[in-house]
Amino acid sequence: MKIIPVIDLKNGLAVHAKQGRRAHYQPINSPLCRSADIFDVIAAFLSLFNFDTFYIADLDAITNMGNHDRLIAEAVTAYPELTFWLDQGYRQAPDKPAPHWQVVGTESYGDERLDEVAKLNQRFILSLDYPPTTAPTGKLFYDSQLWPEQVIIMTLAKVGSHSGPDFAKLAEYVQRFPNNTFIAAGGIRNADDLCGLSQMGIHHALVASSLHTGSLSTYDIKRMSN
Numbered sequence: 758m759k760i761i762p763v764i765d766l767k768n769g770l771a772v773h774a775k776q777g778r779r780a781h782y783q784p785i786n787s788p789l790c791r792s793a794d795i796f797d798v799i800a801a802f803l804s805l806f807n808f809d810t811f812y813i814a815d816l817d818a819i820t821n822m823g824n825h826d827r828l829i830a831e832a833v834t835a836y837p838e839l840t841f842w843l844d845q846g847y848r849q850a851p852d853k854p855a856p857h858w859q860v861v862g863t864e865s866y867g868d869e870r871l872d873e874v875a876k877l878n879q880r881f882i883l884s885l886d887y888p889p890t891t892a893p894t895g896k897l898f899y900d901s902q903l904w905p906e907q908v909i910i911m912t913l914a915k916v917g918s919h920s921g922p923d924f925a926k927l928a929e930y931v932q933r934f935p936n937n938t939f940i941a942a943g944g945i946r947n948a949d950d951l952c953g954l955s956q957m958g959i960h961h962a963l964v965a966s967s968l969h970t971g972s973l974s975t976y977d978i979k980r981m982s983n
Contacts, residue, residue: 758951758981759810760973761842761940762802763965764795766825767816771798774965775917778889779816787969795832805968806978810840812860812963818846819865833857842882849873860909862886863897871896874903884909884942887926907938909963915943917966922950924957931958948977955981 765774765782770793772782784793790801795813802808813832818824824845833841844860847870859877862884866874874881874897883904887893897903910930912923922944930939941954942963951962951973967973 758955759961760806760808760951760978760981761810761812761961761963762808762968763812763814763942763963764798765814765816765965766795766828769825769828771795772816773917773969774814779820782816785969788971789969795828796835799832799836802968805975806982809838810842811836812842812844814844814860815846819844819862821846844884847873858882860884861897862911863893863895866895866897868896871903879905881905882907882909882940884911886911887913887923889914901934901937904934904937906936907940907961908934909940909942911963912943918944919946919966919972920944921946922954922962924953927954927959928957945973947972948981951977951981 764771767782770784772784772793774782785798786793790798799811813829815825815829829843829845841857842860843857844862847865848859859881861874861877861881864886883897885898885908910927912926915923922941927939927941938961939959940961940963941959945951945962945964946967954962964973
């Protein structure tokens with residue numbers, strides 16, 4: 758199991774994401790890290806385990822309320838040994854691949870932007886962002902021909918909820934699309950949840966809350982990473 762720590766940025770700080778209710782997100786203040794500074798949060802995660810990949814979501818960019826481009830660039834430069842998956846909202850396709858992975862989220866890429874998705878030549882990670890209260894819309898949800906190999910299943914109602922992953926939805930994707938690599942996101946509580954995901958064929962997980970609270974310990978991470 759590859760565990761990928763998540764950092765959500767809002768108004769210059771790392772925040773605790775919970776069920777997609779972004780107006781209520783508060784700066785990180787956890788047993789793992791009392792600071793909401795991105796560099797302190799990365800260092801805190803690395804104190805748990807030698808993670809080699811991090812996921813950063815720029816919530817300001819995703820919601821068209823500014824961006825954290827400079828801050829993210831500083832973090833990426835400070836940790837050249839790490840790989841970053843970056844969800845920075847809608848971005849025009851670059852002329853050449855970036856050194857890190859661009860996350861294309863369905864929240865930012867509707868049908869009107871599918872031409873931009875095509876220009877990425879599948880050199881991206883897709884995030885199917887399931888809204889908390891409404892049914893998903895958009896061709897990216899339903900046309901697997903548009904997908905890259907790696908696909909995140911992001912159930913926003915589960916994020917920060919400590920209620921467990923959306924096992925049913927994840928199992929359906931694994932069964933229907935065996936040639937894709939799916940990444941679980943939302944609700945992961947502990948090693949038991951990771952074991953359940955692994956048994957159904959999910960071997961990548963985006964995790965934040967359970968790392969901050971300690972319900973996923975260094976021992977758990979090492980055991981699951983073997």
